[in-house]
Amino acid sequence: MKPGHSRIAALTLLAVVLNGCATYVPRPAMNVAAQDLDEPTSIRLFGEWQERVAQHVAAVGGGDPAVLSQLPGLRSPSVLRPGQIVFGATDVDSFVAERDGYDVFGLLVGKQDGVSGSQYVFIVGALQRRNYRSFAVADIRVMAMSMHKGTAHWQTGESDRQALARYLAGADPSTAVRFPADRDLFRMVACPAGICVEDRVSGARWSLYPGDSVAGVVGSPDVAPATTTR
Numbered sequence: 001m002k003p004g005h006s007r008i009a010a011l012t013l014l015a016v017v018l019n020g021c022a023t024y025v026p027r028p029a030m031n032v033a034a035q036d037l038d039e040p041t042s043i044r045l046f047g048e049w050q051e052r053v054a055q056h057v058a059a060v061g062g063g064d065p066a067v068l069s070q071l072p073g074l075r076s077p078s079v080l081r082p083g084q085i086v087f088g089a090t091d092v093d094s095f096v097a098e099r100d101g102y103d104v105f106g107l108l109v110g111k112q113d114g115v116s117g118s119q120y121v122f123i124v125g126a127l128q129r130r131n132y133r134s135f136a137v138a139d140i141r142v143m144a145m146s147m148h149k150g151t152a153h154w155q156t157g158e159s160d161r162q163a164l165a166r167y168l169a170g171a172d173p174s175t176a177v178r179f180p181a182d183r184d185l186f187r188m189v190a191c192p193a194g195i196c197v198e199d200r201v202s203g204a205r206w207s208l209y210p211g212d213s214v215a216g217v218v219g220s221p222d223v224a225p226a227t228t229t230r
Contacts, residue, residue: 037126041093042139042159045126049089049104053122053145054152056087065147068108068120084108086180087122094129102138103127107180109197110188112144119144119155123186123197123206125179134177140164142197142208157195157208170202 037045053068061067068085085108094101106124113119125140142157171181180186185200194209 037138037159039159042126042141043156045092045102045104045139046124046141046143046156048092049087049106049124050143050145050152050154050156052089053087053106057147057152058150063147063150065118065120065145065152068145069111084180099132100129103129103134105179106143107186109186112188112195117146117148119146119195121188121195121197121208123180127177127179136177137164137168137179140167140179140206142195142206144195144208155208155210157206160206163204163206167199167202167204170199170204 057063057065057067086105087108088103088105090103091097092102092104104124104126106122108120109123110121111118112121122143122145123140124143126138127134128136128138139159140163141159144155146153172183175181183201186197187200189196189198189205191207194207196205196207198205
């Protein structure tokens with residue numbers, strides 16, 4: 001074989017070997033539709049997240065929910081908005097850690113005082129995972145937590161597919177799938193006879209009304225959830 005032919009053959013063989021060793025997995029777009037969640041599955045996923053937040057209140061705050069609004073670091077002069085307090089429950093319904101299942105993240109958006117006490121309000125999203133990547137936002141709901149005699153009581157808003165679709169349509173398709181996304185601007189807004197949280201970027205809004213489901217979760221101080229600030 002001529003020297004030139006030998007070099008071409010070697011390069012061809014190398015290309016074949018490299019193609020056999022690496023597989024390109026495209027990054028999913030933010031607006032890819034997730035598998036529809038039935039109500040029992042959603043409640044189970046969000047219930048796991050609620051339990052871990054209750055554990056955080058028990059372990060770090062000694063049962064005092066005020067620990068939820070304490071930032072490890074206050075805002076920097078170089079940051080345009082304050083850090084966000086996000087609580088996470090990862091690998092829910094996962095067969096292999098970080099490969100599949102769901103990650104649930106809740107952003108603390110405010111506190112509401114009423115006759116029966118204080119409620120801490122969150123906007124909570126369930127991220128579906130595939131092939132070690134966050135694939136899509138499967139559901140988003142408003143939740144409010146209050147504490148009574150050491151037990152965390154949760155109110156959970158209903159699923160709103162129209163609000164979810166509007167939120168996804170307004171997302172940045174060039175970024176990785178996450179919740180809350182970097183450019184999200186969730187705020188509590190005026191809402192008749194209830195609690196409403198709106199993403200000011202997309203205009204999507206979720207509601208929580210007094211008649212929505214209430215569940216009690218007793219937090220064990222032995223397990224702490226993932227807690228981050230952004």
